[in-house]
Amino acid sequence: MRYLWLGAGGLSLKRARDAPQGGESEVLVRVRLAGICGTDLELVKGYYGFRGVPGHEFVGEILECRQDPDRVGQRVVGEINLGCGECEACRKGLKTHCPQRDVLGITRDGAFSNYLGLPAENLIPVPHEMSDRRAVFCEPVAAALHILDDVKIDQASRVVLIGAGRLGQLIAQVLHLTGCSLSVVARHSSQVELLASQGIRVGDEDEAGAFDVVVDATGHPSGLELACRLVRPRGTIVVKSTFHGPAEVNLSQLVVDEIRIVGSRCGSMRHAILVLEGSRIDTESLVDSVFPLEQGIEAFQRASQPGVFKVLLDCRI
Amino acid sequence: MRYLWLGAGGLSLKRARDAPQGGESEVLVRVRLAGICGTDLELVKGYYGFRGVPGHEFVGEILECRQDPDRVGQRVVGEINLGCGECEACRKGLKTHCPQRDVLGITRDGAFSNYLGLPAENLIPVPHEMSDRRAVFCEPVAAALHILDDVKIDQASRVVLIGAGRLGQLIAQVLHLTGCSLSVVARHSSQVELLASQGIRVGDEDEAGAFDVVVDATGHPSGLELACRLVRPRGTIVVKSTFHGPAEVNLSQLVVDEIRIVGSRCGSMRHAILVLEGSRIDTESLVDSVFPLEQGIEAFQRASQPGVFKVLLDCRI
Numbered sequence: 001m002r003y004l005w006l007g008a009g010g011l012s013l014k015r016a017r018d019a020p021q022g023g024e025s026e027v028l029v030r031v032r033l034a035g036i037c038g039t040d041l042e043l044v045k046g047y048y049g050f051r052g053v054p055g056h057e058f059v060g061e062i063l064e065c066r067q068d069p070d071r072v073g074q075r076v077v078g079e080i081n082l083g084c085g086e087c088e089a090c091r092k093g094l095k096t097h098c099p100q101r102d103v104l105g106i107t108r109d110g111a112f113s114n115y116l117g118l119p120a121e122n123l124i125p126v127p128h129e130m131s132d133r134r135a136v137f138c139e140p141v142a143a144a145l146h147i148l149d150d151v152k153i154d155q156a157s158r159v160v161l162i163g164a165g166r167l168g169q170l171i172a173q174v175l176h177l178t179g180c181s182l183s184v185v186a187r188h189s190s191q192v193e194l195l196a197s198q199g200i201r202v203g204d205e206d207e208a209g210a211f212d213v214v215v216d217a218t219g220h221p222s223g224l225e226l227a228c229r230l231v232r233p234r235g236t237i238v239v240k241s242t243f244h245g246p247a248e249v250n251l252s253q254l255v256v257d258e259i260r261i262v263g264s265r266c267g268s269m270r271h272a273i274l275v276l277e278g279s280r281i282d283t284e285s286l287v288d289s290v291f292p293l294e295q296g297i298e299a300f301q302r303a304s305q306p307g308v309f310k311v312l313l314d315c316r317i
Numbered sequence: 318m319r320y321l322w323l324g325a326g327g328l329s330l331k332r333a334r335d336a337p338q339g340g341e342s343e344v345l346v347r348v349r350l351a352g353i354c355g356t357d358l359e360l361v362k363g364y365y366g367f368r369g370v371p372g373h374e375f376v377g378e379i380l381e382c383r384q385d386p387d388r389v390g391q392r393v394v395g396e397i398n399l400g401c402g403e404c405e406a407c408r409k410g411l412k413t414h415c416p417q418r419d420v421l422g423i424t425r426d427g428a429f430s431n432y433l434g435l436p437a438e439n440l441i442p443v444p445h446e447m448s449d450r451r452a453v454f455c456e457p458v459a460a461a462l463h464i465l466d467d468v469k470i471d472q473a474s475r476v477v478l479i480g481a482g483r484l485g486q487l488i489a490q491v492l493h494l495t496g497c498s499l500s501v502v503a504r505h506s507s508q509v510e511l512l513a514s515q516g517i518r519v520g521d522e523d524e525a526g527a528f529d530v531v532v533d534a535t536g537h538p539s540g541l542e543l544a545c546r547l548v549r550p551r552g553t554i555v556v557k558s559t560f561h562g563p564a565e566v567n568l569s570q571l572v573v574d575e576i577r578i579v580g581s582r583c584g585s586m587r588h589a590i591l592v593l594e595g596s597r598i599d600t601e602s603l604v605d606s607v608f609p610l611e612q613g614i615e616a617f618q619r620a621s622q623p624g625v626f627k628v629l630l631d632c633r634i
Contacts, residue, residue, distance in 0.1 A: 097550035233414035263571035
């Protein structure tokens with residue numbers, strides 16, 4: 001088997017003679033396609049100090065499932081958080097916030113490999129009609145949809161999105177579906193063109209204090225600074241960026257203008273599948289390239305170029 | 318007439334020969350008692366660059382009211398925000414967020430004077446039974462109550478308050494009334510003793526990630542840092558501090574733990590009067606001292622001492 005390994009010296013391609021086996025409680029999955037996201041690039045820079053196999057956006061097929069042999073051959077995507085099942089968060093159904101949680105490709109070996117293991121309950125069947133190239137977007141689409149779980153956005157809302165990279169593009173599409181008045185602050189011409197082709201407005205960086213909701217998907221501290229400038233009094237800033245290090249907030253403005261800042265992370269994969277079964281979210285335009293796992297290092301180099309959207313890894317080859 | 322004047326050289330006591338007159342649209346109020354709060358101390362340090370008469374917590378009596386002469390002699394407290402009445406915020410009843418607003422004692426001449434002027438609609442009658450010493454607490458009690466407008470807190474909530482100064486003590490009492498499980502992080506022995514006498518628990522600075530709601534009333538950037546440590550995943554931090562300068566936020570924790578940060582400022586004076594008509598909020602224990610306006614400079618010195626609660630100015634003398 002082959003896999004990408006993040007060690008003290010950075011990312012490298014490794015080979016092992018034997019394929020792994022499914023455990024008592026885990027299901028063995030052959031990975032078909034996996035996606036490289038901003039968090040993977042941050043992991044390689046040292047974010048979280050993770051050592052292991054990265055990768056948490058994937059579609060695969062079940063190879064071995066002791067609890068339910070009927071599932072063998074099933075095409076699946078995966079919920080990436082594994083909770084302890086015992087704590088208060090897990091009992092409330094919030095395993096994404098279990099203090100003991102394991103997270104695929106972030107705290108435990110992930111999807112940039114021929115094989116991965118996950119508990120059966122984390123593996124969600126993919127409809128037959130949905131291609132691998134579409135199903136591999138379930139995880140980031142879930143993250144984009146999750147914004148709507150925590151913030152009310154409707155046709156009356158004036159919304160600005162800062163950052164139109166790989167996650168930002170999906171967020172833009174999800175926000176656009178709500179019917180809100182949306183504009184996007186984008187940096188690269190590839191981002192602007194794709195948004196324009198979907199009828200999404202670009203601009204409005206100068207309308208200070210005008211927006212009910214500002215979504216920061218820049219991955220930079222400067223995103224929060226701009227968000228604070230664009231949000232209206234009593235408005236909401238949603239932070240979707242993950243990056244290493246602190247950011248400065250003007251607390252006095254936060255209090256005087258009674259602004260709300262909301263952190264937002266993983267969403268429901270089942271919800272994402274439902275939305276992706278429809279045709280309203282365009283994923284195909286986001287696929288920049290597909291590299292075989294064997295060329296994983298080159299794939300990471302490509303993914304780290306400015307303005308590049310989704311780089312996929314074909315993990316069967 | 319006498320008043321405290323904040324100029325380039327700091328705070329000074331001034332005298333003028335004539336009393337002011339009420340304008341066409343404003344009512345002339347003789348100030349009886351006024352309170353010094355943390356914002357006043359920050360103003361004197363240069364926060365907002367205000368030059369004029371500070372003071373926004375007061376109780377007074379109407380001297381002259383052209384629109385409604387029947388109100389002459391009425392004892393009143395005042396809503397401190399004056400909106401333009403035309404903009405979107407004002408039309409929504411949010412004059413506290415009018416971009417053109419004037420704020421008593423913060424952007425326009427305030428209460429540390431024998432006289433002040435406010436529009437009739439900003440002046441709210443004080444019930445006969447309520448003493449001046451109690452009515453003067455309406456503004457900070459409104460600010461404390463306003464937390465409950467924006468964050469759901471009930472008997473099921475685990476809440477910690479950081480900071481137990483003059484505003485913090487009122488917030489502690491308001492939170493205690495909700496029946497929530499409350500503890501307070503307090504620094505000075507006077508603060509701890511007063512809380513203990515009201516049956517409010519002090520401590521819990523070490524219970525990281527344990528609280529549904531954390532209220533920061535410290536007035537220091539370190540308050541937000543501790544708040545981030547104490548809040549649970551998907552919990553809420555309410556920032557009640559106003560101070561000059563930026564604070565650092567760990568954006569990665571904000572996103573991963575999906576924390577919500579809410580800025581909170583002024584509340585409803587009418588609501589505060591209703592609550593102060595009851596006996597559940599103890600204001601008398603918070604009165605440190607009453608200085609005549611003539612000794613306003615000494616009053617400010619007293620108010621800036623650590624562990625000192627409310628210093629009042631008797632503005633009639």
